[in-house]
Amino acid sequence: MPETDARLCKLVKLLTSHATVVVSGTKIADELDISRSEVWRLIQQLREIGVDIEGHPATGYQLKAIPDLLLPGMLLPLLRGTIFSSVSHYYKIGSTNDIAMEFAAEDAPEGSVFLAEQQTAGRGRGAREWHSEQAAGIYCSVILRPELPPSEILVLSLAVALAVYDSVQQVDARVIPDLKWPNDLLLGGKKFCGILAEMNAEITRVRYMVVGIGINVNQSHFPQDLQTSATSLRIETGTEWSRLDLCAALLKSLDREYAQIMQDSGARESILRRFQERSSMARGRQVEVADGRCMFAGITDGLDERGFLKVRTAQRVRTILSGTFKFAEKSKA
Numbered sequence: 001m002p003e004t005d006a007r008l009c010k011l012v013k014l015l016t017s018h019a020t021v022v023v024s025g026t027k028i029a030d031e032l033d034i035s036r037s038e039v040w041r042l043i044q045q046l047r048e049i050g051v052d053i054e055g056h057p058a059t060g061y062q063l064k065a066i067p068d069l070l071l072p073g074m075l076l077p078l079l080r081g082t083i084f085s086s087v088s089h090y091y092k093i094g095s096t097n098d099i100a101m102e103f104a105a106e107d108a109p110e111g112s113v114f115l116a117e118q119q120t121a122g123r124g125r126g127a128r129e130w131h132s133e134q135a136a137g138i139y140c141s142v143i144l145r146p147e148l149p150p151s152e153i154l155v156l157s158l159a160v161a162l163a164v165y166d167s168v169q170q171v172d173a174r175v176i177p178d179l180k181w182p183n184d185l186l187l188g189g190k191k192f193c194g195i196l197a198e199m200n201a202e203i204t205r206v207r208y209m210v211v212g213i214g215i216n217v218n219q220s221h222f223p224q225d226l227q228t229s230a231t232s233l234r235i236e237t238g239t240e241w242s243r244l245d246l247c248a249a250l251l252k253s254l255d256r257e258y259a260q261i262m263q264d265s266g267a268r269e270s271i272l273r274r275f276q277e278r279s280s281m282a283r284g285r286q287v288e289v290a291d292g293r294c295m296f297a298g299i300t301d302g303l304d305e306r307g308f309l310k311v312r313t314a315q316r317v318r319t320i321l322s323g324t325f326k327f328a329e330k331s332k333a
């Protein structure tokens with residue numbers, strides 16, 4: 001599935017800047033330096049992905065609604081001054097993390113962003129599937145090349161969750177997500193964002209990493225098997241969100257968090273503190289852990305200095321390194 005044709009982005013920009021008038025096929029063809037039949041083909045492509053365009057070759061075309069697409073031409077001007085200076089956009093792709101890992105292996109620069117309107121093989125942690133409905137969510141992967149040992153990457157991934165938290169708050173300060181260690185964001189006890197950080201590393205050095213962020217933004221419903229665990233910003237707030245605004249806010253917040261980690265020796269403490277402040281589950285919650293070899297139950301007791309979740313059991317304080325864990329329902333008392 002190829003990267004979005006750059007002429008499609010130009011066409012949307014052109015129609016958006018003339019949103020109230022009919023633009024003739026000839027004018028579009030001239031401005032984009034393409035043939036009239038090519039204009040028609042691009043218009044059809046936009047209609048296929050749900051952009052509402054009235055008109056036909058004889059009369060010209062008019063955009064009926066400004067589409068909320070994550071096109072590089074719309075996003076890049078909002079990202080000036082950040083490390084995110086290259087955005088690749090796909091209407092449909094298997095997984096943005098897969099394509100980003102491929103490009104990273106081919107030396108793509110730090111700050112390359114990969115966005116899709118739809119994923120057909122979106123991946124979550126633990127080989128789970130990430131439901132990726134067309135144009136409803138944000139499916140975003142970025143390449144980072146942090147000069148850090150692999151042991152510091154957990155803290156970096158906690159900072160990504162903080163960046164998502166901040167971006168949601170910037171768009172609507174009334175929405176207060178709850179962070180679930182290590183990388184989930186919840187609203188009303190259901191998940192609306194997950195983060196999949198993958199890396200290629202030596203023992204002491206990260207060569208590159210890809211941070212994949214999936215945010216359920218404007219979904220109005222989910223498949224049956226996700227209904228009890230997944231939600232979207234739209235379901236929780238009752239309003240449609242601008243994916244473009246949220247995506248820009250997210251990448252700007254991520255740029256800030258990343259710059260702090262790379263430049264400020266006190267950043268790690270700040271990340272651990274802020275993560276715990278924004279997580280109702282990091283302390284004092286009953287949890288059951290299955291870590292592959294054994295199962296244990298206890299009470300969460302904050303994060304250790306590396307970013308691992310501590311659990312106080314009857315015998316001792318343990319850390320959750322991997323595996324699955326389940327929080328008990330909060331008591332109503």
Ligand code: BTN
Nearest residue numbers: 095097122123124125194212214
């Ligand atoms: C999780 O909570 O399990 C992590 C979900 C991560 C989903 C995102 S969507 C963009 C990127 N591409 C993928 O295939 N996965 C991540």
